[in-house]
Amino acid sequence: MQIRELGEFGLIERLAQIVDESGAGGQPRSDLIVGIGDDAAAWKSRGLVQLGTADILIQDVHFTLETTAWRNLGWKALAVSISDIAAMGGFPDYAVISLGLPSDTEVEDITKLYTGMAEIARQFNMAIVGGDVSEAPLLIISPSVIGRVEKDRMLTRSGAIPGDRIAVTGYLGSSAAGLRMMKKKPELDPVIASALIEAHLRPCPRVSEGRLLGENGVKSAIDISDGLIADLAHICRASGVEARVRLADIPVHPTVQAAFGEGSISLALSGGEDYELLFTAPGGIIERVKQRLSIPVTVIGEIIGGELGKVTILGETGREVEWEKRGWEHFGDH
Amino acid sequence: MQIRELGEFGLIERLAQIVDESGAGGQPRSDLIVGIGDDAAAWKSRGLVQLGTADILIQDVHFTLETTAWRNLGWKALAVSISDIAAMGGFPDYAVISLGLPSDTEVEDITKLYTGMAEIARQFNMAIVGGDVSEAPLLIISPSVIGRVEKDRMLTRSGAIPGDRIAVTGYLGSSAAGLRMMKKKPELDPVIASALIEAHLRPCPRVSEGRLLGENGVKSAIDISDGLIADLAHICRASGVEARVRLADIPVHPTVQAAFGEGSISLALSGGEDYELLFTAPGGIIERVKQRLSIPVTVIGEIIGGELGKVTILGETGREVEWEKRGWEHFGDH
Numbered sequence: 001m002q003i004r005e006l007g008e009f010g011l012i013e014r015l016a017q018i019v020d021e022s023g024a025g026g027q028p029r030s031d032l033i034v035g036i037g038d039d040a041a042a043w044k045s046r047g048l049v050q051l052g053t054a055d056i057l058i059q060d061v062h063f064t065l066e067t068t069a070w071r072n073l074g075w076k077a078l079a080v081s082i083s084d085i086a087a088m089g090g091f092p093d094y095a096v097i098s099l100g101l102p103s104d105t106e107v108e109d110i111t112k113l114y115t116g117m118a119e120i121a122r123q124f125n126m127a128i129v130g131g132d133v134s135e136a137p138l139l140i141i142s143p144s145v146i147g148r149v150e151k152d153r154m155l156t157r158s159g160a161i162p163g164d165r166i167a168v169t170g171y172l173g174s175s176a177a178g179l180r181m182m183k184k185k186p187e188l189d190p191v192i193a194s195a196l197i198e199a200h201l202r203p204c205p206r207v208s209e210g211r212l213l214g215e216n217g218v219k220s221a222i223d224i225s226d227g228l229i230a231d232l233a234h235i236c237r238a239s240g241v242e243a244r245v246r247l248a249d250i251p252v253h254p255t256v257q258a259a260f261g262e263g264s265i266s267l268a269l270s271g272g273e274d275y276e277l278l279f280t281a282p283g284g285i286i287e288r289v290k291q292r293l294s295i296p297v298t299v300i301g302e303i304i305g306g307e308l309g310k311v312t313i314l315g316e317t318g319r320e321v322e323w324e325k326r327g328w329e330h331f332g333d334h
Numbered sequence: 335m336q337i338r339e340l341g342e343f344g345l346i347e348r349l350a351q352i353v354d355e356s357g358a359g360g361q362p363r364s365d366l367i368v369g370i371g372d373d374a375a376a377w378k379s380r381g382l383v384q385l386g387t388a389d390i391l392i393q394d395v396h397f398t399l400e401t402t403a404w405r406n407l408g409w410k411a412l413a414v415s416i417s418d419i420a421a422m423g424g425f426p427d428y429a430v431i432s433l434g435l436p437s438d439t440e441v442e443d444i445t446k447l448y449t450g451m452a453e454i455a456r457q458f459n460m461a462i463v464g465g466d467v468s469e470a471p472l473l474i475i476s477p478s479v480i481g482r483v484e485k486d487r488m489l490t491r492s493g494a495i496p497g498d499r500i501a502v503t504g505y506l507g508s509s510a511a512g513l514r515m516m517k518k519k520p521e522l523d524p525v526i527a528s529a530l531i532e533a534h535l536r537p538c539p540r541v542s543e544g545r546l547l548g549e550n551g552v553k554s555a556i557d558i559s560d561g562l563i564a565d566l567a568h569i570c571r572a573s574g575v576e577a578r579v580r581l582a583d584i585p586v587h588p589t590v591q592a593a594f595g596e597g598s599i600s601l602a603l604s605g606g607e608d609y610e611l612l613f614t615a616p617g618g619i620i621e622r623v624k625q626r627l628s629i630p631v632t633v634i635g636e637i638i639g640g641e642l643g644k645v646t647i648l649g650e651t652g653r654e655v656e657w658e659k660r661g662w663e664h665f666g667d668h
Binding site for chain 2: 001002003004005006008011012014015018019022023024025026027028029032034035036037038040041043045046047048050052053054055056057058060061062093094096097098099100101102103104105106107108110111114115117118119121122125126127128129130131132133134135136137138140142144146148330331
């Protein structure tokens with residue numbers, strides 16, 4: 001069987017299984033709290049919880065140099081991993097970066113790439129402390145970020161329980177709209193187009209928002225990278241619950257709504273890479289969070305004790321809507 | 335200017351400079367002890383020193399699937415990062431792994447890859463706790479390892495001082511000999527050939543040896559990945575000293591000596607990937623370490639306060655020997 005038949009999430013489950021069965025999962029380490037399968041790994045270290053996460057960005061899979069400026073690429077490469085720490089309710093502290101580069105890459109371009117990474121690192125009070133560089137036939141950026149969180153403030157994918165409301169920070173769809181704009185250059189107001197492209201290229205990880213969720217008693221969260229529905233399904237699988245989402249309540253980005261009309265809901269549900277936080281908690285906690293966050297928080301549905309891992313989408317009339325493309329998955333048929 | 339003109343080590347210096355000047359180096363973090371440029375980064379965390387390192391292994395740059403079994407590849411990919419932690423005198427604790435994979439990769443092969451990684455993780459009491467998987471046009475493995483060390487037992491590249499003896503654990507050259515054997519299949523006793531290939535494919539990071547060095551007062555070490563001379567030059571540059579090495583004292587692996595005769599010294603000096611520890615310390619400390627380590631320790635030269643970063647090689651007669659290929663460097667002319 002080939003990886004494409006298993007799909008990305010099937011593969012991750014398989015890898016977790018191998019690691020567990022071979023005794024290289026949680027067993028050797030009594031200090032491990034969260035292993036494979038969440039936004040970041042978490043382990044105890046002298047009363048603190050350390051967080052570790054890694055990502056890989058590959059030329060012509062995750063980005064193309066024709067449409068992405070090097071500086072933005074640097075920003076985004078690190079943003080992706082910082083967002084994983086935010087989704088655990090933690091602070092990002094340190095980054096180690098592995099790079100694969102063709103040997104005819106311009107030093108000037110790599111300088112821009114690192115300038116972008118340094119920019120976002122500085123914004124979050126992080127330090128870039130090491131890594132590896134290697135020759136490669138194409139550009140590869142593999143960031144790892146180490147962070148920390150207090151144990152009682154940690155957010156995981158597995159913390160959702162029936163009765164929780166489901167909520168999301170900010171607006172959705174602008175990153176996917178920006179990507180579409182970069183690829184097809186539709187005739188849009190250039191100011192709007194560049195705002196959307198900016199949303200795609202320079203996402204802002206929700207670190208302070210994640211901190212606030214943890215401080216106010218939220219237990220379950222994920223960042224929206226694969227797409228709202230796909231990421232909600234990750235929470236449902238990890239928590240052993242079902243989610244019901246109302247289409248009418250999805251906070252589609254107003255600019256996306258104005259520019260894409262009916263097509264905008266699809267960008268918001270499945271586009272991905274918004275790097276907003278999707279979380280679940282009892283209604284009272286969500287109300288408290290709403291009052292304290294400086295960005296919008298929208299309740300979009302609720303967690304029920306139904307079919308494990310299922311996400312049901314309810315249309316205007318309250319009837320279930322079929323949703324074909326549920327989010328990004330590597331090795332799938334795109 | 336292109337990366338190839340700058341070379342791997344010039345590039346690393348440039349990246350460190352960008353990060354520092356942009357304020358994303360040590361400045362934002364008073365807890366940082368070692369940033370870019372050592373075997374691993376090190377930072378204080380509640381009385382402990384945490385270590386973080388990352389590597390990247392790319393198909394047809396670092397390995398070829400024609401000669402490397404998947405299980406060995408998994409072992410080696412993680413061994414490389416564990417060895418960096420060993421060279422800091424630390425324990426490896428957790429690994430996060432980023433993978434790039436063609437979608438027609440067999441699940442069976444990835445299972446073997448992860449089995450190899452799990453094997454070495456178990457051997458060092460580590461847990462594999464997360465990472466990322468992505469579609470890619472070729473196989474990419476990017477491991478990060480997080481470890482720890484007591485502050486007064488940490489080994490760095492910058493700790494060498496004039497008067498130190500230079501020593502190395504184990505024997506050198508077997509990994510490079512194994513690689514040559516895999517590429518050219520010379521007529522050698524198959525038992526010898528397979529032992530050398532094993533040395534190349536399944537290196538054993540010197541974790542307990544690194545621990546013992548730190549416990550006995552050694553301050554300066556590096557693991558031999560680029561090659562003895564190249565890695566010694568890293569120590570000399572980081573410490574601002576010169577090294578003098580005696581050719582006659584290099585512990586060439588006896589099997590390599592027997593199989594390659596005169597050519598064996600070149601494999602030992604510049605072959606790289608032996609993952610032995612190269613370290614410097616006063617003679618008395620090295621004597622103590624020699625008695626306590628269960629593998630050979632050989633003094634090969636001394637540190638002098640000469641030309642910054644220089645490595646001088648002395649031949650049989652005590653005269654300086656010119657050495658052309660000094661070790662592996664990415665983006666160079668190989």
